Amino acid sequence: MGKVKIVTDSTADIPLEIRQRLDIEMVPLKVIFGDEAYLDAVEISPSQFYEKLISSPIVPTTSQPSPLDFVKVYEDILKEEPDASIISIHLSSAFSGTYQSAVLGHSMLEVEGDVTIIDSKTASYGFGIMAIKAAEMAAAGESKEAILTEIERLRLDKQIYFLVNTLEYLQKGGRIGKAAALFGSILNVKPILTVDEEGMVTAVDKVRGQKKAMQRIVELFKRDFGQSPVNMIIGWAHNDELAMELAELAKAELNVHSIGKTEIGSVIGTHVGPGTAALFINRV
Secondary structure: OOOEEEEEEHHHOOOHHHHHHHOOEEEOOEEEEOOEEEEEOOOEOHHHHHHHHHHOOOOOEEEOOOHHHHHHHHHHHHHHOOOOEEEEEEOOOOOOOHHHHHHHHHHOOOOOOEEEEEEOOOOOHHHHHHHHHHHHHHHOOOOHHHHHHHHHHHHHOEEEEEEOOOOHHHHHOOOOOHHHHHHHHHHOEEEEEEEOOOOOEEEEEEEEOHHHHHHHHHHHHHHHHOOOEEEEEEEEOOOOHHHHHHHHHHHHHOEEEEEEEEEOOHHHHHHHOOOOEEEEEEEO
């Protein structure tokens, strides 16, 4: 049985130290400010991105990797370890063409290889947790089949709720309409956002005021998980204060087994904006 290798993309927002320790291959997306393009998590860090986002008059855009980017990663792995099984886990196809690029890249391979490509139907650490668990299992010598089963369990048994500081970035990125953005800003309505089963950003509730919104998120997590032991990842964009406050509220009410942290990277940050706070929770 060959080794299982895990590939993901930069929007999983997995810190470099974890990727290196678990030997996770990462294919970067790009964030573009006018004529300047940067490889996410390679040529621009989250802190550098948010500083530029706040100060630049240019609204950034993002772009997916090309199929050839995936061809190179897959072929490099298979040339080094021809018997390897590759599991490639990616950003929701509803958000980006990254998954399709991976599929096309696989079809273009000139070497034979066992490659399984997964549409996570989620974003950021929502699938970062899948890639990390898969890599831990691979390091422990688990089979490809066992790893795929666990990835599917995590895909179905995790939840994300997040708050944005402003709806402006979601509106600019086409995630919500102008009227909805204006309504939220005028009335101080804080939509509680999630990624649904189809991989789309959706509002699960709307609450007046930030404090009430955080309390409502904790209520939703309690509804979802009760007192089952859970892993919690705290995610933030630019400023971690709100995310840490939200995490403290959740810790007091949930049976938290482990806690991790990540700063949301430039590609996801382009669409949610600075000040976003998120909790990614999965059943142990």
